[in-house]
Amino acid sequence: MRYAETGFNLEVDLTRGNIERVATDPGDTELYLGGLGTNAKILWDRVPPEVEPFSPDNLLIFAAGLLCGTPATGCNRTIVSTISPQTRLMAFSMMGGFWAPELKYAGYDKVILRGKSPDLVYLWINNDQVEIRDASHLQGKGAIETSELIRQELKEPKAQVAAIGLAGENRVYFASIEQSKSSASRGGIGAVMGDKGLKAIAVRGTKDVNIAQPVEFLELCNEVLEYIKFREENPIPGVMPILAGLGSPQEMKVHDEKWHTENFMWGNSRVRKKDFWNEEIAKEWTDTMENARRRLISCFNCPMECGATISLPGLPTYMMKCFTKLTYAMAAMSDLDFGLRIAQRATEYGVDGFSTPQVMAFALELYENGVLSDDDMPGMPSDTEGRFYWLLDKIVRREGIGDVLANGTYWAAKEIGNGAEAYAHNNIKKHEQLPLKLSMLNPIYFLMYATGEKINITQIEGQFPQAPYPKREQREEFVKDWFQVPDEKFKQYFLDWELRGEKSIPYYPTVEMTCDIVDWQERMHYIDDALGMCAGLSSFPLKPPYHIHNYPKFISSGAGIDMDEAKLTQAAKRYRTLVRAVNIRRGMRRKDDKPPENHWKKRFPELEKELLDGYYKFKGWNNDGVPTKESLHELGLDYVSGDFIKRGILTDNGGAPSKETSAENEKK
Template identity: 30%
Template sequence: MYGYWGKILRVDLSKGLVDVEKVDQSLFEKYLGGAGIAGKIILSEVGPGVDPLSPDNIIVFAVGPFQGVRIPGSGRWTVSSKSPLTDIWADSCAGGNWGPEFKRSGFDALVIKGRAASPVYLWINDGKVEIRDASRIWGKTISEADSEIKKDLREPKAKVACIGPAGERLVRFANVVNEHGIAGRCGLGAVMGSKNLKGVAVRGTKKIKVAKQEKVDEYSKTLFKEYYDATVYTMRKFGTTASVKKYYERGYGLSKNWREWVFEEVDGIDGNHFLEIIVKPVACTYCPIACHKRTKVEEPKKYAYEGYGPEYETISLLGWLNKISDAKAIGYMGYLCDEYGIDTMTTGSLVGFTTECYEKGWITREDLDGIEPRWGDADAAIALIHKIGKREGFGGVLAEGIVKSAEYIGSKASKIILHCKGLDYPAHDPRSFYPAAINYATGTRGACHQRGFATWHASGVLIPEWGISKVIETGSNTLHSMENAPEIAIKYQNWATLFNSLVQCEYMIFGGLKLTHQINLLRYVTGWDIDAVSLEEIAERIFNLQRVIDVYYGVSKKDDSVPFRMFEPLESGKSAGKMPLPFEKTLLEYYKLRGWDSDGKPTTERLVELNLGEALKPVWE
């Protein structure tokens, strides 16, 4: 077997037991790795009645065939579970350095179940596994925990994926973090917290065998140079911070909780302003792009910090959505979220939601423990972040997520939240690009731009190997049309699924990555006879597997929805008067192309075609 160890590490924290499960190549040929094999495991072991924060839930760390091999963008890892935020399938893919190190320790995946009697962390060292006491580390922030675990091990080269205080307090959108790589969105840090698991430290020196080492080395060398040359003056310099102005000019209407396009101070959060706080670019393992940034603020003192980020989503949802235009304040807010271990996107959405509720008189200063949130008020937003991270006062309400927060305030609040299946919207406006509405509505973990790059299609990112050889146009306007939305959504969802199962960074696309590059690399690493058609079938299989898990947990057509606010047209900007319609008709067309029935359930015929016999019983029996 090439590219894989054929080993899944299993840890039962309740019993304190460690076991190694040996698996054959057929599992990887069918599901690749990462989120693919995690889905297979979760469908088999986590039923619909399992509370995500109970010992019966499992959390799966997994890598793919590229980890531990010098391939561009392979410094990634995935973590999957049943989400405490959405109660459905959840997977998150992160960078940093943990993934390759874990792979070199001799495993393809780690499955954790149960709950330790007291705080612990795992130590995986070249195949040897220990469950170690973490009582002294419990309560530490992300950077503190990382440092303390390495000190405890006396191993500075260890790579640590850990949770912060928010994960310990079961904030439902808590992250799992490795240095500057953040597995965010679905609250998998809370799953770790519920298990009294502070972190997983790894050290690996084993060399993975590949089928054609010389081919891998030669091809990767060419790609490293190509991707570096294409991004050295863009992503390496600015990271994702340069995207704000571009999307504002495209017509995104994020201001005041998605109500307005106009943001007079948008120049304050343009990429050039963040250059003032960027210290240096930071790369994940085997990355030619280095989109992450080390940042530092010294003045004003109230925003002083040294850490990582912020990224486009952080800037947009903590800043733009809340009309906050101070780059230093936004950097500090992102830093606080990172140290508490909470998702910046959900946090920004909750700050905007809280501010609008306060503006409308639905909640009071007393409800908010003396905080008076207003648009553009960074200090009030910072106060709310502390409340959420500590689960104090009204922060305990917000820590439950956007849907439960709205339920707490009352039915009127449900019309001002933007989410699908409980996962709040990313900072990409479907009123500006209609296919994104279908992408979000049918996403297997909820509204997500990274589980289907539909918005990238509008920017010219193509997949000629799968028939998307030019930007699809309808009349004179490709952005504001639903005509081709199902095809766009499906193709880019499949490609995103491939990235998260090969476990490769999608930002390599900015350097010029093509599907053909992935096909060739997979051939050279594994020795498999694979092409674009067979790889698309694998991606389809994995996406449908995740949909089956969602259906098993109760998802149906009623949940594939677009929030009310998306049908409130903006009054200005390039998306003025635009709404992603017709939605219902387009959704049914999407179902038909996917091979699903009219309620969004994969048909028996489609599951059999995809060799998903194991998925028939949960859905159809």
């Protein structure tokens, strides 16, 4: 018997309409755990670098993490992996909600989609019965609307549905996959789903998920619940409210937006409004949210209420979470009411709440500076808010300038030319970033931005405080109950970290310490992504209930795989390296590992070089960021080095070739 996982994947060939239930190798679970880990293995094995994102040979994998569907609190994430049309690298966006556990209860760990359906279809997984159904009547329908219609026509209100909207159908490079309050948004995976002619996947399951050592496992679950209670009653002092507690940033709950509105940038990530927040605005925005918000809601088996049902007069109800609350409002230099209203339409269209507002603000900046003209924007309204709605419609329909903008700021700027590239200034690896522009380089954030292959800062940061506490006593207090650290040395790193002077950024933490800190933070995210655990209870907040010390026990008693901290660390390193390998094979190199030029005003090229050199070495990568033959061997990834050597990415003696032989990673 398999524990925690079901041991079966669904293989769906959309071209031929063929569906197979395939037993998986338990050996792969030991090596790559599940979720992201096994997704990376499948993409490495089956999607060679020649495969274009919109090729029928690209795979789109929906995976339930290894512990999804067990009673482990907050373990509900679906990890969707494919090759992104925007970055042309591996995308592994994720969503919480209810879909992944339902898939487990239906008897599957993953749905692996290949090929392209000639007509728009949806997949209906009802335990052992799986069918591809016509979706022509759902064409152009909103993502949430689609889910409701499917549940109605199947007469199965308990089916969980992940769907794309018009943006996905039209292959917008930042199209999302939506599922109730959750969405897998980053990297344009909704576009790949649309390209495959797949409108939605509905799933319903009524089978058991088994636990290897039931009593031990439940005890661990109860400990986590106890600790969540403790953390709720004991928020971390000295940090802003959204970082004090657990869960993803409590944007639906917290009304005080001083920090976001005054520290994050407005418009096309350009303008900082230092004294924006005042009593009047606080009252107005609080009223807006209180009136719109019907209920705080949670994902499957989780007490954190990170989402909300939003009902605005005259608009259909939708669900929201996190920072999308503000992204549209701030990009359009508008207010919360506008932000919540346009987000309703954007959610139905199925677009990423980070990239989309930025693409629209980028377009308006180009227009204001004469790079785009009235001829490019026929019929565009004169007010900014009206323009945002106009642009959103053009983009998701790929009409006129919208067809260009639908590829994101990087590709759009290239196509528009005429100096437009200077306006696509907030990207990493061709992907729009959070609108943040800061002063002094922070070595930890430098490395995270440069090397985080989820290409989103929130998906690598976490465990270590973002800034030092001013007083040593405060720091001593903080480390007292900081048992989540993998090693005592992290406490010392933090204790010695000062706001000013010798032991402050950018030279402290030192290169060596920075490598340790970044590696720890990244490791926790990768473990979450294999297990299906929400980052909000684990890798994202300070002092979380899940950590490197209890995770091995969860895996041992849950999945019946003999696990300890060293083995888990090694497994996470293995599939993290495999993600890197997939991307290296697609042409990614050191040149791509960099934050936006203007992310910090004060940059330190020498130090940055030392940091990157040091981190590559620490990770077992050569100076160009390619994992070395030795480090691959140590991880049991000889098949990767064999492929690298065959392709001339590594030489036979394990070094890097003298000149770059990989294909330049540009759009054809």
